[in-house]
Amino acid sequence: MSTATTTTSAPAPSVGTGHTRVEGRDKVTGAARYAAEVPFAGLAHGWLVLSTIARGRIRSLDTESVLAMPGVLAVLDHRNAPHLNTDYTGLLGLRPDPTCAVFQHDRVPHLGWPVALVVAETSEQAREAAEALVVHYEQQPHDVELTGDHPDAHPVDGHEPAVTEKGDLDARLASSAFVVDVEYTTPEEHHNPMEPHAATARWDDGRLEVTDSNQGVTWVAGELQNLFSLDPASVRVRSEHVGGGFGSKGVRAHQVAAVMAATLLQRPVRVALTRRQMFALAGHRSPTVQRVRLGADADGRLRALEHRSVSRTSTVYEFVEPSAGVARVMYDADAHHTANHVVPLDVPSPTWMRAPGEAPGSFALEAALDELAEKCGIDPIELRLRNEPETGPVSGLPFAGRYLAACFREGARRFGWADRDSRPGVRREGRWLLGTGTAAASFPAGSAPSTASATAHPDGTFTVRISAADIGTGARTALALIAADALQVSPERIRVRIGDSDFGPAMIAGGSMGTRSWSWAVEAAAGELRERLALGTDIPAQGLTVRSDTTEAVQALGPAERHSYGAQFAEVAVDVTTGEVRVRRMLGIFAAGRIVNPLTARNQLLGGMVWGISMALHEEAARDRASGGVVGADLAGYHVATHADVPRLEADWIEDTDPDDPVGIKGVGEVGIVGAAAAVANAVWHATGVRHRSLPIRPDRVL
Numbered sequence: 033m034s035t036a037t038t039t040t041s042a043p044a045p046s047v048g049t050g051h052t053r054v055e056g057r058d059k060v061t062g063a064a065r066y067a068a069e070v071p072f073a074g075l076a077h078g079w080l081v082l083s084t085i086a087r088g089r090i091r092s093l094d095t096e097s098v099l100a101m102p103g104v105l106a107v108l109d110h111r112n113a114p115h116l117n118t119d120y121t122g123l124l125g126l127r128p129d130p131t132c133a134v135f136q137h138d139r140v141p142h143l144g145w146p147v148a149l150v151v152a153e154t155s156e157q158a159r160e161a162a163e164a165l166v167v168h169y170e171q172q173p174h175d176v177e178l179t180g181d182h183p184d185a186h187p188v189d190g191h192e193p194a195v196t197e198k199g200d201l202d203a204r205l206a207s208s209a210f211v212v213d214v215e216y217t218t219p220e221e222h223h224n225p226m227e228p229h230a231a232t233a234r235w236d237d238g239r240l241e242v243t244d245s246n247q248g249v250t251w252v253a254g255e256l257q258n259l260f261s262l263d264p265a266s267v268r269v270r271s272e273h274v275g276g277g278f279g280s281k282g283v284r285a286h287q288v289a290a291v292m293a294a295t296l297l298q299r300p301v302r303v304a305l306t307r308r309q310m311f312a313l314a315g316h317r318s319p320t321v322q323r324v325r326l327g328a329d330a331d332g333r334l335r336a337l338e339h340r341s342v343s344r345t346s347t348v349y350e351f352v353e354p355s356a357g358v359a360r361v362m363y364d365a366d367a368h369h370t371a372n373h374v375v376p377l378d379v380p381s382p383t384w385m386r387a388p389g390e391a392p393g394s395f396a397l398e399a400a401l402d403e404l405a406e407k408c409g410i411d412p413i414e415l416r417l418r419n420e421p422e423t424g425p426v427s428g429l430p431f432a433g434r435y436l437a438a439c440f441r442e443g444a445r446r447f448g449w450a451d452r453d454s455r456p457g458v459r460r461e462g463r464w465l466l467g468t469g470t471a472a473a474s475f476p477a478g479s480a481p482s483t484a485s486a487t488a489h490p491d492g493t494f495t496v497r498i499s500a501a502d503i504g505t506g507a508r509t510a511l512a513l514i515a516a517d518a519l520q521v522s523p524e525r526i527r528v529r530i531g532d533s534d535f536g537p538a539m540i541a542g543g544s545m546g547t548r549s550w551s552w553a554v555e556a557a558a559g560e561l562r563e564r565l566a567l568g569t570d571i572p573a574q575g576l577t578v579r580s581d582t583t584e585a586v587q588a589l590g591p592a593e594r595h596s597y598g599a600q601f602a603e604v605a606v607d608v609t610t611g612e613v614r615v616r617r618m619l620g621i622f623a624a625g626r627i628v629n630p631l632t633a634r635n636q637l638l639g640g641m642v643w644g645i646s647m648a649l650h651e652e653a654a655r656d657r658a659s660g661g662v663v664g665a666d667l668a669g670y671h672v673a674t675h676a677d678v679p680r681l682e683a684d685w686i687e688d689t690d691p692d693d694p695v696g697i698k699g700v701g702e703v704g705i706v707g708a709a710a711a712v713a714n715a716v717w718h719a720t721g722v723r724h725r726s727l728p729i730r731p732d733r734v735l
């Protein structure tokens with residue numbers, strides 16, 4: 033027995049001070065194990081066989097010769113795979129995407145659809161056999177081409193309704209002094225986290241254990257439990273270190289296939305995806321075709337705003353990239369119409385990718401605002417300030433802190449915007465044309481129910497357990513700082529354990545909601561533990577543990593438009609001889625609530641801005657109409673911004689508080705990419721005088 037060891041004088045607060053990642057050393061020395069590196073005795077390896085046609089049926093599979101190959105243990109396909117339950121609604125309120133429910137029928141809805149899993153003693157044997165497996169198909173014609181006027185386009189509700197309409201749009205456009213009516217397109221984009229998807233499944237004493245790389249163990253455990261009709265207590269999913277996710281790491285084909293094989297063989301089975309397979313199996317961002325119509329008075333005040341987006345989904349699942357949603361928060365107008373439509377085509381199901389909706393949507397909307405500013409002869413920042421809404425333009429709800437104008441003022445000051453000559457195409461430096469651009473950013477700040485526990489140990493240390501995910505963001509470290517302040521101890525005395533569904537349900541690392549949601553639960557558990565210790569409660573040898581559940585606190589938060597905001601600034605140089613666009617500098621000023629760890633928060637915001645450069649200038653998956661697949665499905669063929677593309681970037685923030693929120697965090701995960709591509713595109717116009725309305729702004733498009 034020992035008594036409470038909390039110090040009499042509390043240390044200085046940890047939240048708000050910079051801390052390197054607690055697992056950083058383990059990661060850079062190789063001590064941290066990623067999902068495909070965790071050793072298991074008797075491990076077998078599964079290799080997925082993907083369809084080579086884009087639409088049709090499987091007629092037969094020549095499995096017999098493959099079963100005779102060295103080391104091969106089994107071949108799973110639609111003829112022998114267990115039946116899955118797909119009739120449920122998961123943690124995120126969504127029906128399962130049939131893309132992850134493998135081997136349930138003989139239909140092929142896209143190129144790269146999983147048709148079999150070959151399991152062998154080694155990964156090499158499994159791969160060789162998988163590549164040798166001959167599959168006979170009945171091929172049908174396919175269509176992968178998205179057009180803005182596709183006859184199959186129809187509205188689809190996402191988390192928000194597909195369509196919002198207020199006022200008479202045509203009448204307001206007709207009476208506007210200035211009108212912008214433009215179409216923008218963004219291409220198919222892929223997440224490409226550094227660590228490919230991988231999972232190992234095994235049965236241990238009647239319990240299914242999955243060692244995975246995902247964005248939420250509660251989520252993946254729940255999906256597997258539903259798909260395999262298991263008792264919730266009999267599924268455990270662990271995901272300790274995750275090398276990036278960006279929306280792609282939920283439940284997918286490989287975990288399900290691994291569970292099937294482990295069940296059949298009664299031994300551990302690992303299924304890892306190759307980079308190339310990820311282009312078909314990891315989800316992606318749909319291309320978009322967006323039309324924006326703006327009508328304004330002579331003084332730049334918006335009278336009409338229409339934002340329509342058409343995106344693409346698979347024929348088996350309706351996923352909407354809700355690009356028109358951003359207009360519902362950013363700008364009001366007497367007539368305000370938004371619509372998100374989708375077209376089902378013979379492609380893999382798209383999924384969330386960093387700032388789903390907001391990333392492509394802000395490109396179109398914020399570029400259109402820049403075009404309107406040019407027409408009105410008003411500075412682009414001044415135009416936005418004149419159109420700041422009092423309440424949510426569509427919801428009518430009050431804003432829980434809207435500091436967009438403050439972001440622009442601070443950003444303009446630091447970027448040197450006041451000296452800007454608004455004329456396009458007039459600054460030349462040798463063969464380079466120079467320009468600057470700006471754009472607004474916003475992303476919702478949500479919170480979801482989570483549970484956590486905090487344990488005091490007799491030696492004066494503490495353990496916090498929560499089913500959180502650290503996908504590289506520094507979430508684990510942020511939670512240590514939150515716990516330290518709640519316990520009024522230094523963070524070195526706290527160990528944060530995450531990524532284990534046995535710790536109880538918690539929100540995923542997604543929607544910029546992870547750290548916010550988990551912090552509520554961690555603060556509640558750690559705060560109550562401190563109170564218990566302050567009362568002199570003894571700490572038994574096994575520790576004193578307090579648990580929290582934020583379900584009620586989340587429900588009690590009043591309705592409001594809660595968002596992070598930002599102002600993005602970019603300076604570019606455009607080579608008039610090659611068409612190359614180089615970003616020279618970028619500045620993002622954000623209002624994102626309370627910043628827990630300035631070091632990792634800045635990393636997050638900068639990461640988003642880098643991705644914005646990538647989106648503006650490089651990223652584009654070329655889907656071949658003939659085969660239906662992505663051409664150059666690897667990091668050589670799919671270009672992302674590299675060090676040489678990224679100049680000096682600065683991300684910073686201003687004060688932003690929400691008195692109704694127990695922790696005050698708003699989220700930095702996604703707002704950094706929002707508006708970043710538009711700022712670059714607007715700068716390219718300022719440099720050259722030419723509007724580029726299709727991303728990426730490739731040299732051949734510039735010339």
Ligand code: MOS
Pocket residue numbers: 247277278279280384385386387388541542543544
């Ligand atoms: Mo994010 S796209 O919610 O992982």
